Amino acid sequence: MKYFFIVLAVLILLAAFLYYENNKIDITKYSIKSKSIDSRIKIAHLSDLHSKPFKAVLAKLNEIKPDIICVTGDYINDRARNKDKMLDFARDLVAIAPVYYITGNHERRLESFDEIMQSLKESGFNVLLNEVAEIDIKGNIIDILGLDENMADHKDYRARKAGTFDYKDMKPYFEELDNKDGFKIVFSHCPENFEGLKEMNYSQYDFDIQLSGHAHGGQFILPFIGPVFSPGQGLFPKYARGSFGERPKLIISRGLGNSEFPFRLFNHPEINVIKLSQELTK
Secondary structure (H helix, E strand, C coil), X not given: CHHHHHHHHHHHHHHHHHHHHHHCCEEEEEEEEECCCCCCEEEEEECCCCCCCCHHHHHHXXXXXXXXXXXXXXXXXXXXXXXXXXXXXHHHHHHHCCEEEECCHHHHCCCCHHHHHXXXXXHCCXXXXXXXXXXXXXXXXXXXXXXXXXXXXXXXXXXXXXXXCCCCCCHHHHHHHXXXXXXXXXXCCCHHHCCCCCXXXXXXXXXXXXXXXXXXXXXXXXXXXEECEECCCEECCCCCCEEECCCCEEEEXXXXXXCCCCCCECCCCEEEEEEEEECCCC
């Protein structure tokens, strides 16, 4: 009987630890100065909710008070789980700030893709599918290119890792963005596309920041080792968290939910807060 209570206590502690790892939200802050910005702007970057109507996110956003919310894919998972709850959650997000959104690989696997995209639009999301949105925030012009990379099937992951995936050439969309005069943001679900591709990498183009997710921070982050695994990158992925480059700069969200694997380890859900301010000329 003594051993039963010891095992029970261990299981309760383990469950509490895993719950904490999955639900304690980290806020990661970035500051960017630009000559394109005249007044301060605060961006909240969310990614990979995977059909989790995460009420604690709303509380955090109400504290942050962002001027705009950017959602970089996998908002709803490939089984459309919690669809109605996620549409309600979308309306809650829109009540806090304007929301701009792109698809991830999970949405692209949905049989009801067009229907759900329309429902998200009706909920107030600005859905960007290979298009540029020009918006005004506090008198600042922000140009957002939302890429629909249409990587959906698991065979696509294997092809990407093997270097045999047939990537879509996004150059025409970057050229459209290049013709704009505002602060330029690119939404791309897959962070490795920033500089991990050979001829088609996004970092070769002229823009300010790229926001991405997908890698879930590597799912596990091990001490002295780092992120463990990401679809499309494999073991010990380079592009799983943090930022890369200066201008353009890649900022990666570790995400907020989970997909097939239900647990995170030393890798809390994350909201990125990006503060834009004026770069003073000398």
